[in-house]
Amino acid sequence: xxxxxxxxxxxxxxxxxxxxxxxxxxxxxxxxxxxxxxxxxxxxxxxxxxxxxxxxxxxxxxxxxxxxxxxxxxxxxxxxxxxxxxxxxxxxxxxxxxxxxxxxxxxxxxxxxxxxxxxxxxxxxxxxxxxxxxxxxxxxxxxxxxxxxxxxxxxxxxxxxxxxxxxxxxxxxxxxxxxxxxxxxxxxxxxxxxxxxxxxxxxxxxxxxxxxxxxxxxxxxxxxxxxxxxxxxxxxxxxxxxxxxxxxxxxxxxxxxxxxxxxxxxxxxxxxxxxxxxxxxxxxxxxxxxxxxxxxxxxxxxxxxxxxxxxxxxxxxxxxxxxxxxxxxxxxxxxxxxxxxxxxxxxxxxxx
Amino acid sequence: xxxxxxxxxxxxxxxxxxxxxxxxxxxxxxxxxxxxxxxxxxxxxxxxxxxxxxxxxxxxxxxxxxxxxxxxxxxxxxxxxxxxxxxxxxxxxxxxxxxxxxxxxxxxxxxxxxxxxxxxxxxxxxxxxxxxxxxxxxxxxxxxxxxxxxxxxxxxxxxxxxxxxxxxxxxxxxxxxxxxxxxxxxxxxxxxxxxxxxxxxxxxxxxxxxxxxxxxxxxxxxxxxxxxxxxxxxxxxxxxxxxxxxxxxxxxxxxxxxxxxxxxxxxxxxxxxxxxxxxxxxxxxxxxxxxxxxxxxxxxxxxxxxxxxxxxxxxxxxxxxxxxxxxxxxxxxxxxxxxxxxxxxxxxxxxxxxxxxxxxxxxxxxxxxxxxxxxxxxxxxxxxxxxxxxxxxxxxxxxxxxxxxxxxxxxxxxxxxxxxxxxxxxxxxxxxxxxxxxxxxxxxxxxxxxxxxxxxxxxxxxxxxxxxx
Numbered sequence: 001x002x003x004x005x006x007x008x009x010x011x012x013x014x015x016x017x018x019x020x021x022x023x024x025x026x027x028x029x030x031x032x033x034x035x036x037x038x039x040x041x042x043x044x045x046x047x048x049x050x051x052x053x054x055x056x057x058x059x060x061x062x063x064x065x066x067x068x069x070x071x072x073x074x075x076x077x078x079x080x081x082x083x084x085x086x087x088x089x090x091x092x093x094x095x096x097x098x099x100x101x102x103x104x105x106x107x108x109x110x111x112x113x114x115x116x117x118x119x120x121x122x123x124x125x126x127x128x129x130x131x132x133x134x135x136x137x138x139x140x141x142x143x144x145x146x147x148x149x150x151x152x153x154x155x156x157x158x159x160x161x162x163x164x165x166x167x168x169x170x171x172x173x174x175x176x177x178x179x180x181x182x183x184x185x186x187x188x189x190x191x192x193x194x195x196x197x198x199x200x201x202x203x204x205x206x207x208x209x210x211x212x213x214x215x216x217x218x219x220x221x222x223x224x225x226x227x228x229x230x231x232x233x234x235x236x237x238x239x240x241x242x243x244x245x246x247x248x249x250x251x252x253x254x255x256x257x258x259x260x261x262x263x264x265x266x267x268x269x270x271x272x273x274x275x276x277x278x279x280x281x282x283x284x285x286x287x288x289x290x291x292x293x294x295x296x297x298x299x300x301x302x303x304x305x306x307x308x309x310x311x312x313x314x315x316x317x318x319x320x321x322x323x324x325x326x327x328x329x330x331x332x333x334x335x336x337x338x339x340x341x342x343x344x345x346x347x348x349x350x351x352x
Numbered sequence: 353x354x355x356x357x358x359x360x361x362x363x364x365x366x367x368x369x370x371x372x373x374x375x376x377x378x379x380x381x382x383x384x385x386x387x388x389x390x391x392x393x394x395x396x397x398x399x400x401x402x403x404x405x406x407x408x409x410x411x412x413x414x415x416x417x418x419x420x421x422x423x424x425x426x427x428x429x430x431x432x433x434x435x436x437x438x439x440x441x442x443x444x445x446x447x448x449x450x451x452x453x454x455x456x457x458x459x460x461x462x463x464x465x466x467x468x469x470x471x472x473x474x475x476x477x478x479x480x481x482x483x484x485x486x487x488x489x490x491x492x493x494x495x496x497x498x499x500x501x502x503x504x505x506x507x508x509x510x511x512x513x514x515x516x517x518x519x520x521x522x523x524x525x526x527x528x529x530x531x532x533x534x535x536x537x538x539x540x541x542x543x544x545x546x547x548x549x550x551x552x553x554x555x556x557x558x559x560x561x562x563x564x565x566x567x568x569x570x571x572x573x574x575x576x577x578x579x580x581x582x583x584x585x586x587x588x589x590x591x592x593x594x595x596x597x598x599x600x601x602x603x604x605x606x607x608x609x610x611x612x613x614x615x616x617x618x619x620x621x622x623x624x625x626x627x628x629x630x631x632x633x634x635x636x637x638x639x640x641x642x643x644x645x646x647x648x649x650x651x652x653x654x655x656x657x658x659x660x661x662x663x664x665x666x667x668x669x670x671x672x673x674x675x676x677x678x679x680x681x682x683x684x685x686x687x688x689x690x691x692x693x694x695x696x697x698x699x700x701x702x703x704x705x706x707x708x709x710x711x712x713x714x715x716x717x718x719x720x721x722x723x724x725x726x727x728x729x730x731x732x733x734x735x736x737x738x739x740x741x742x743x744x745x746x747x748x749x750x751x752x753x754x755x756x757x758x759x760x761x762x763x764x765x766x767x768x769x770x771x772x773x774x775x776x777x778x779x780x781x782x783x784x785x786x787x788x789x790x791x792x793x794x795x796x797x798x799x800x801x802x803x804x805x806x807x808x809x810x811x812x813x814x815x816x817x818x819x820x821x
Contacts, residue, residue, distance in 0.1 A: 062448065
């Protein structure tokens with residue numbers, strides 16, 4: 001495998017990692033109001049991702065920076081072409097990011113409701129827009145011979161991109177629901193399973209449509225791409241597993257569904273990175289957008305050393321916070337069991 | 353206004369805003385780690401309370417620092433796509449390394465620190481805050497390496513086929529003298545900034561007669577802040593000498609020095625001046641000071657802007673290569689004078705410690721609260737000096753700023769994004785300020801270790817979780 005292909009693969013892996021991890025954060029963000037019916041329930045839902053979401057969001061930062069470093073031509077055209085969409089995406093991520101940190105910092109229902117609204121909205125808009133953007137890469141955008149985007153904001157909103165965005169949002173919802181079910185007990189867990197049971201079949205149909213459309217638009221022949229079959233099967237498996245109350249396996253299934261869906265876009269895209277709807281001759285590919293081989297070698301060494309380290313401490317974090325939460329942990333009237341903890345640091349002082 | 357002007361305004365406003373939060377995060381992570389280490393070693397409950405108190409301020413700051421940093425990373429591609437296309441080969445690598453090596457570390461371990469109080473052993477929990485502090489410092493290293501390459505490009509060759517610079521020596525990029533000194537300068541300024549924040553909060557608390565634990569944080573902030581300020585001045589002066597070598601326009605413009613001088617004096621302030629007024633009235637000139645700052649020698653020569661402009665035209669072709677002299681002259685002074693005032697305040701504080709009157713001198717406590725504005729002025733002016741002084745280049749000697757802007761982004765799009773970011777950052781600033789003030793004014797809450805004794809007396813405020821969402 002050549003160095004540029006390796007880097008295309010790495011970028012696909014980072015995007016996949018981002019959607020697998022931040023995907024359930026988006027799902028929890030969208031669902032926290034539905035699954036957590038009252039304040040303790042909402043807090044239980046939000047705190048399942050409390051220690052994790054910030055690290056998960058770094059996958060997005062790394063994806064952007066890796067594209068910048070390995071394929072400057074791709075990064076430059078994509079980020080300037082998607083200009084207004086990215087402005088809205090950044091606004092959504094900012095609103096969402098600080099709502100985690102700030103919602104509990106004042107004891108006022110209005111204050112919390114405002115941040116909850118931003119958390120829900122931001123968590124919905126972010127995967128939608130990124131999905132539209134990723135769909136655009138494959139569908140094709142007006143790009144001229146100099147590799148510059150020549151369209152307007154409206155060119156970004158074509159049906160395939162929008163469908164990709166909507167599909168990713170529903171996968172995030174199902175993925176978030178299985179995650180909440182896995183990380184909580186009691187009624188929060190039950191409601192998480194119920195949402196997963198209801199959303200998974202819908203998600204399955206959308207993923208089915210998405211992979212057929214993806215495969216058709218890429219025009220790479222009739223033989224189906226194996227990852228696309230995996231994506232569809234995994235969502236329906238998640239629906240059945242959620243029905244059987246096996247949330248651990250259901251979460252594994254939604255993880256595979258998410259990973260396979262993102263991987264389908266990138267496998268169909270390769271070796272192109274942005275399709276030009278103006279002329280196939282203007283397609284951006286891994287070859288005409290890549291950095292020099294010295295730069296790629298240096299970064300390959302850095303990745304070989306540090307990616308395993310990152311994965312190791314990320315896994316350790318998930319191990320440290322493996323304990324399930326419950327809305328009861330956040331109920332003030334149960335303060336007898338939690339009284340050993342007036343600062344509220346330990347949500348499960350009486351549980352587990 | 354042209355798309356170039358709008359794009360520059362947007363980048364300037366978002367990065368200045370971002371750098372309000374960055375130095376506080378870098379410095380406060382370190383100071384919080386020191387406090388927690390003090391608690392780890394001495395097991396005194398007031399150290400734990402201080403750790404959690406300043407840790408909360410740290411967390412509020414990090415939230416804004418992270419999201420505004422995301423904007424910075426995206427803006428290179430969004431607004432400066434021609435620049436990104438040109439130099440991504442070199443400039444992108446440190447950004448990618450920052451994400452992988454530093455940012456994951458900082459974010460993951462901050463989550464572990466916030467939520468890990470009762471999940472991790474005391475020793476491991478202490479290590480998590482040190483990992484955060486290390487992550488912030490490493491993060492700054494990569495960003496400064498990237499920025500220094502724009503000031504003084506090294507370790508590259510121009511690819512003949514594409515005309516683009518390509519990395520050919522990563523070691524040269526990482527040992528760039530502008531990077532070494534600039535990075536140290538930023539780290540020291542960050543320590544000063546966080547120390548000033550800690551000093552101001554502690555002073556406010558002591559003035560209203562709060563817990564005497566704040567006497568400890570106040571002494572800590574002075575003991576860390578004063579040496580950091582002195583070192584930052586020395587490192588900054590060394591950085592000036594290095595920049596004078598590679599970017600002579602920057603330093604000449606900082607003194608509005610149009611003609612070559614030897615020896616050169618430094619004026620305390622001037623009336624008039626700017627690119628169209630080459631004969632400002634300079635007031636109180638200190639002889640030899642500019643020679644010292646720019647060349648490290650008593651009688652050093654500083655080449656004036658006029659001969660430099662002629663030189664640059666011969667070398668790079670027709671064009672105007674003089675940066676905005678008004679910004680250079682005044683940002684130099686705002687930076688230096690703010691630094692001087694901070695140092696005076698710090699020395700005053702140290703003298704009061706010696707006289708054992710630190711906690712009771714009301715004049716000092718009041719001054720220390722208001723002085724918190726100074727390091728932010730100093731940092732902003734310092735970045736203006738460095739970035740505006742690089743103009744008209746986006747990469748010194750390689751590419752002009754006006755050729756780096758995205759060709760596909762329209763004026764309308766830029767106006768929309770400026771308005772959105774403007775509103776968003778104003779909102780962020782207000783919310784952050786409200787919360788910082790609110791938490792800075794809280795009493796020291798008991799930590800989990802003292803939980804049993806304090807449970808009965810826990811007031812409503814303390815019952816609110818300060819760390820969990």
